Amino acid sequence: MKAAVISMGSISSKWIVKAMKKYFGQVDSINIRNLEVNIESKKYQILYGGEPLEDYDCIYCRGSFRYSDLLRSITHALCEKVYMPISGPAFTIGHDKLLTHLKLGDAKIPMPTTYLASSTDAAKKLLKKMSYPIIMKFPQGTHGKGVMFADSYDSASSMMDALAALNQPFLLQEYVETGGVDTRAIVVGNKVVAAMQRRAVQGEKRANIHAGGKGEPVELDAHTKKIAVEAAISVGMDIGAIDILDGPRGPMIIEVNLSPGLQGITKATKIDVAEHIAKFLYKKTKEFKEAGKSGEAESVMKELGVAKAEVEGKQLISSLDFRGNRILLPEIVTNITKFNEKDEYSIKAEKGKLEIEKFSTPEEQKKKK
Ligand SMILES: Nc1ncnc2c1ncn2[C@@H]1O[C@H](COP(=O)(O)OP(=O)(O)O)[C@@H](O)[C@H]1O
Numbered sequence: 074m075k076a077a078v079i080s081m082g083s084i085s086s087k088w089i090v091k092a093m094k095k096y097f098g099q100v101d102s103i104n105i106r107n108l109e110v111n112i113e114s115k116k117y118q119i120l121y122g123g124e125p126l127e128d129y130d131c132i133y134c135r136g137s138f139r140y141s142d143l144l145r146s147i148t149h150a151l152c153e154k155v156y157m158p159i160s161g162p163a164f165t166i167g168h169d170k171l172l173t174h175l176k177l178g179d180a181k182i183p184m185p186t187t188y189l190a191s192s193t194d195a196a197k198k199l200l201k202k203m204s205y206p207i208i209m210k211f212p213q214g215t216h217g218k219g220v221m222f223a224d225s226y227d228s229a230s231s232m233m234d235a236l237a238a239l240n241q242p243f244l245l246q247e248y249v250e251t252g253g254v255d256t257r258a259i260v261v262g263n264k265v266v267a268a269m270q271r272r273a274v275q276g277e278k279r280a281n282i283h284a285g286g287k288g289e290p291v292e293l294d295a296h297t298k299k300i301a302v303e304a305a306i307s308v309g310m311d312i313g314a315i316d317i318l319d320g321p322r323g324p325m326i327i328e329v330n331l332s333p334g335l336q337g338i339t340k341a342t343k344i345d346v347a348e349h350i351a352k353f354l355y356k357k358t359k360e361f362k363e364a365g366k367s368g369e370a371e372s373v374m375k376e377l378g379v380a381k382a383e384v385e386g387k388q389l390i391s392s393l394d395f396r397g398n399r400i401l402l403p404e405i406v407t408n409i410t411k412f413n414e415k416d417e418y419s420i421k422a423e424k425g426k427l428e429i430e431k432f433s434t435p436e437e438q439k440k441k442k
């Protein structure tokens with residue numbers, strides 16, 4: 074099988090490429106800066122260095138928030154034919170803390186209360202009601218540099234004026250007291266494969282600033298692992314890092330990272346995270362390809378180990394996974410149905426029964442006949 078890693082060529086990405094070479098027949102390293110997407114009606118073309126991108130079985134897209142639109146477009150164009158661990162929308166959601174918090178909220182995942190106001194005046198009224206200290210942060214990730222700490226109304230208000238003068242959007246957030254410690258968990262599939270605690274340096278509240286090399290391995294409890302995995306699922310990524318604050322009200326998710334650096338966590342935990350990622354990509358790609366071939370659904374379901382599933386022909390007997398009041402269907406269902414975000418579906422629901430069918434106009438129906 075043929076795979077590619079699209080990235081800016083960081084050391085972490087190189088480690089992943091190297092680990093993947095043990096599993097895939099070919100692994101190409103693709104420089105994100107040389108990619109472009111041409112979008113036409115019902116047709117997408119991805120060019121690499123001006124030439125059409127080769128066909129792959131698996132593509133893992135990595136890169137900073139500057140490339141989120143490009144990576145979303147590439148994933149949108151290719152995800153039906155290629156296994157890609159990060160879904161298209163995840164590139165937009167995961168790189169924006171507001172959108173992330175909306176998804177976490179939907180999935181009932183604990184997080185610090187986050188506020189958004191329509192104007193500086195409205196935000197100042199909010200500031201009057203908040204208990205201090207508070208956090209103000211830019212929606213887009215900046216490795217801690219867009220996170221500000223205000224210990225009183227006066228300091229928050231003056232920071233807010235400065236942000237307004239710069240037209241810089243921001244979120245207000247409840248401060249979670251952790252003694253300057255945060256937790257980073259690496260999620261691969263439905264598992265936390267490594268976790269470390271980072272401690273803020275003296276006089277600093279943000280644990281990820283100047284934290285280089287100060288991470289310590291930590292064994293997370295089952296609840297924290299569960300919310301980390303749920304956070305990854307809620308934004309639509311199979312691989313990523315989740316930042317967690319373990320405060321007085323229990324663990325809370327503050328951020329997801331689609332393209333985490335692996336050096337710090339590998340050094341701190343001595344866990345070969347790149348190897349975990351490579352092995353997972355290979356397994357998922359194999360499943361993705363097999364699920365694509367009809368008639369082989371049974372073996373794939375068995376391999377997937379779908380929760381207590383018994384397979385009869387194409388009938389799948391399984392318990393249902395709920396996220397709050399929403400039903401999350403097993404991934405195999407997506408692979409078999411080829412349902413995707415682009416199309417529209419007709420959903421018929423009645424007590425005890427659910428039918429979902431790709432929506433087609435009367436004209437399209439006639440054509441089928
Ligand atoms: N609500 C909060 N309460 C306390 N500390 C916070 C809060 N939000 C962020 N921090 C601190 O700031 C650091 C950076 O925040 P984060 O939201 O992960 O942004 P980014 O890593 O993108 O800069 C965290 O690792 C944590 O130490």
Ligand SMILES: [Mg+2]
Pocket residue numbers: 217281316328
């Ligand atoms: Mg962070």
